Ligand SMILES: Nc1ncnc2c1ncn2[C@@H]1O[C@H](COP(=O)(O)OP(=O)(O)OP(=O)(O)O)[C@@H](O)[C@H]1O
């Protein structure tokens with residue numbers, strides 16, 4: 001028997017982990033060779049992430065986690081593990097979450113039919129109450145708990161806390177004239193200082209898109225709009241929106257028609273010309289908002305794929321749609 005590797009003694013293990021048994025690795029067996037190959041692949045993957053870690057460590061990422069991508073509890077837990085990993089390599093992560101399908105679900109259970117205009121929920125007083133219960137009361141706390149379980153320090157916040165998101169009533173323009181959507185807000189200000197203080201101290205703020213108004217009212221904000229404005233206010237390096245499609249599709253019914261990269265002007269044109277619809281409208285608007293404020297890249301990524309976040313951040317290829325500034 002030929003022992004190519006030296007014995008690994010307990011004193012050689014990393015600090016904090018349980019000491020390993022002293023052992024000798026015999027590279028002669030097929031199983032051992034495969035195990036070594038796997039370790040080598042893992043080590044190479046980690047070392048290939050180094051340039052990205054150096055680039056992004058100390059920077060801020062805003063991750064928008066869409067309600068549509070929350071369908072599976074185990075996948076949701078895996079997303080939070082990725083968020084914690086980003087935090088542990090020094091990225092200051094702010095997580096903004098949606099919960100549209102979950103709000104609609106409770107509305108239906110309570111006998112109300114949800115209605116939308118250009119992707120924005122029409123929000124009467126009762127709908128507002130339901131949205132706050134679901135978003136601030138349930139989903140926000142569930143996500144914060146999942147981050148804790150993954151080893152991060154999460155602080156769950158409503159936009160109404162400490163004036164985090166201040167808004168006024170939004171009246172939407174449409175070809176048929178102005179449309180009153182009820183308690184749908186237009187963001188007026190973001191308390192960026194609060195988020196910076198938290199991320200500076202290593203916390204991961206988890207923000208739901210409920211805003212407060214000067215009038216003491218509560219407003220429903222589209223979570224993508226909130227994420228875009230937060231990314232802009234924090235001068236984030238990246239905005240990453242995890243959703244339930246591959247990215248922006250030229251033909252919504254054809255997943256193969258993914259648009260991998262587009263400029264701010266191209267994104268604005270698609271929205272203006274009505275070529276995108278539903279929840280993709282505020283999503284593209286938020287990418288435009290962030291990139292115009294200095295965010296280098298905004299991404300729309302398929303949150304149904306395990307480790308989509310890491311694939312987008314730590315590889316050159318990218319897997320979704322990327323919105324970049326105009327120019328070369
Ligand atoms: N051109 C398009 N390409 C891709 N998706 C599109 C397009 N036009 C509309 N959509 C719709 O946008 C949806 C994503 O937005 P949606 O608001 O439903 O999810 P989300 O923003 O991830 O979740 P939440 O609203 O809960 O935060 C997709 O499921 C798709 O049906």
Ligand SMILES: [Mg+2]
Nearest residue numbers: 098100224279
């Ligand atoms: Mg949405």
